[in-house]
Amino acid sequence: MITVNTADGVGLIELHRPERRNALDIATCRQLVEATEQVRADGARAVVVAGEGPAFCSGADFGEVYGDEFLEALYAALHAVADLPVPVVAAVTGPAIGAGLQLALACDLRVAAPEAVFALPTARLGLAVDPWTIERLVQIAGGGTARSLLLACATVDAATAHARGLADTLGDRDAALALAADIATMAPLTLAYNKRTANAFGRGGQTADDVVAGLQAEFAACWTASDIAEGRAARVEKRTPVFQGR
Missing domain, CATH: 3.90.226.10 (2-enoyl-CoA Hydratase; Chain A, domain 1)
Structure with missing residues (x-):
C-alpha cells in the first residue's frame, strides 16, 4: 500500500x-x-x-x-x-x-x-x-x-x-x-529546467540534437517568465519571492 x-x-x-x-x-x-x-x-x-x-x-x-x-x-x-x-x-x-x-x-x-x-x-x-x-x-x-x-x-x-x-x-x-x-519555495520553471538538463547531460555519450534544442527553449523560457520579475522585485524589496511557475 x-x-x-x-x-x-x-x-x-x-x-x-x-x-x-x-x-x-x-x-x-x-x-x-x-x-x-x-x-x-x-x-x-x-x-x-x-x-x-x-x-x-x-x-x-x-x-x-x-x-x-x-x-x-x-x-x-x-x-x-x-x-x-x-x-x-x-x-x-x-x-x-x-x-x-x-x-x-x-x-x-x-x-x-x-x-x-x-x-x-x-x-x-x-x-x-x-x-x-x-x-x-x-x-x-x-x-x-x-x-x-x-x-x-x-x-x-x-x-x-x-x-x-x-x-x-x-x-x-x-x-x-x-x-x-x-x-518548494524556489522557481518551478528553473527547477524543472535544471533537473531535465542534469538528467540529459549526466549521461555518457552525446545528447541528441532535439533534446538539446528543447533544453535551450526551456532555458530561454526561464529568462522571459514572470517569475524572473518576481525574483528581481523580491530582492529589491528584501522579501521572500513568491514564484508562480510562469
Whole structure:
C-alpha cells in the first residue's frame, strides 16, 4: 500500500508494507506510478519518498521478483519517479537494499538517517539491474562506489554514503521534509529546467540534437517568465519571492 499527501507544495509518497520492510511487489510498483500522477495533479513543487517503519525499502518482494511482469512494473515505477518534473527527495531512514536502492537512486536527492544502509547484492542472488540503474549509480556516487556495490556487494552506511555522494545530506524524515519545503519555495520553471538538463547531460555519450534544442527553449523560457520579475522585485524589496511557475 502507498499513501499520498500534499500540503504547502510538498508531496509525500509513503510505502506502507512494514510487515515486508516495504519490499516492492507488483501492486506496490503500480501504486507508485499512480502516486506520481497524483502529486503532479495536486500541484506539488517538491516530493518526498519515504517508507513506514524502520526500513526505507528492503528491496524486491521475492515472491514476485522472478518474472517479466515484476520487472515491467518495477521499471515503470522507477522511471515515473525519476521523470517527475519537480525535485524528489528520498527520506532513507533505514535499509535501501536492491530495488530499494534503485528507488532511492530514482529520486534526485537522498537524505540518510544514521540507521540508513545502502546495498545492491544482485551478484549474491543471481539477479541483475538494468543499465539505466548502473549509469545513474555511477553518475551519483562515482565509479568507485558503484563498483564496490556492484562487484563486491558491499554495504554502505550513512556516513560513508554521505562522504561518497550517495547521500546528499544526513538527517531524519523531518530533515527530508524540511529540504523539500525549502525547494518548494524556489522557481518551478528553473527547477524543472535544471533537473531535465542534469538528467540529459549526466549521461555518457552525446545528447541528441532535439533534446538539446528543447533544453535551450526551456532555458530561454526561464529568462522571459514572470517569475524572473518576481525574483528581481523580491530582492529589491528584501522579501521572500513568491514564484508562480510562469
